[in-house]
Amino acid sequence: MKETEALDQYIADHSDSESDYLKALYRATHVNLLRPRMASGHIQGRILKMFTSMIRPRNILEIGTYSGYSALCLAEGLESGGMLYTFEINDEQEDFTRPWLENSPYADKIEFIIGNALDIVPQMDVTFDMAFIDGDKRNYIAYYEMVLAKLSKGGYIFADNTLWDGHVLETPKHNDWQSIGIKAFNSYIVNDKRVEKVILPLRDGLTIIKKLG
Numbered sequence: 001m002k003e004t005e006a007l008d009q010y011i012a013d014h015s016d017s018e019s020d021y022l023k024a025l026y027r028a029t030h031v032n033l034l035r036p037r038m039a040s041g042h043i044q045g046r047i048l049k050m051f052t053s054m055i056r057p058r059n060i061l062e063i064g065t066y067s068g069y070s071a072l073c074l075a076e077g078l079e080s081g082g083m084l085y086t087f088e089i090n091d092e093q094e095d096f097t098r099p100w101l102e103n104s105p106y107a108d109k110i111e112f113i114i115g116n117a118l119d120i121v122p123q124m125d126v127t128f129d130m131a132f133i134d135g136d137k138r139n140y141i142a143y144y145e146m147v148l149a150k151l152s153k154g155g156y157i158f159a160d161n162t163l164w165d166g167h168v169l170e171t172p173k174h175n176d177w178q179s180i181g182i183k184a185f186n187s188y189i190v191n192d193k194r195v196e197k198v199i200l201p202l203r204d205g206l207t208i209i210k211k212l213g
């Protein structure tokens with residue numbers, strides 16, 4: 001086992017375990033869905049849950065539900081009365097994901113919406129205290145600006161995959177729009193004085209962004 005793999009295992013062994021329900025969802029994701037690596041997984045899930053518990057948001061926005069793993073972790077950290085609004089643009093995902101959310105212990109804290117968040121969220125009469133962006137990497141800047149407009153002062157945005165398997169260090173091919181999108185987002189955020197920001201080298205990169213005044 002490589003050193004990094006051993007360290008990853010050590011981290012997992014010395015962190016809170018995921019629930020049996022989450023373990024079952026993670027297995028089902030790998031068996032039934034393409035690109036199962038898109039699911040957040042054990043350690044990132046525990047971090048999302050803890051961040052939610054620390055921030056104590058009233059409303060959370062998630063862009064990119066996929067199989068629902070991260071949504072369940074975010075909802076797990078919500079206090080009573082809190083609500084997660086999670087958006088999935090791929091309607092073919094609904095048949096798999098909706099039962100996992102609705103049969104979970106946190107079903108009353110989750111509103112699962114199929115559709116384009118860029119079209120729907122601006123029309124919602126909701127202010128968010130926290131957001132998790134994990135959708136189409138080509139639209140990260142658009143997602144960010146939309147979320148920032150709906151975010152409370154002092155609210156937090158978590159943007160996933162911002163190291164993009166190390167491809168941020170490379171010059172992307174002219175038609176690699178996902179890599180181009182991530183690199184453009186990172187460059188955009190670092191120069192934005194409206195927010196504080198830091199990239200955590202967690203998994204595929206997680207950027208923490210705090211809205212200032």
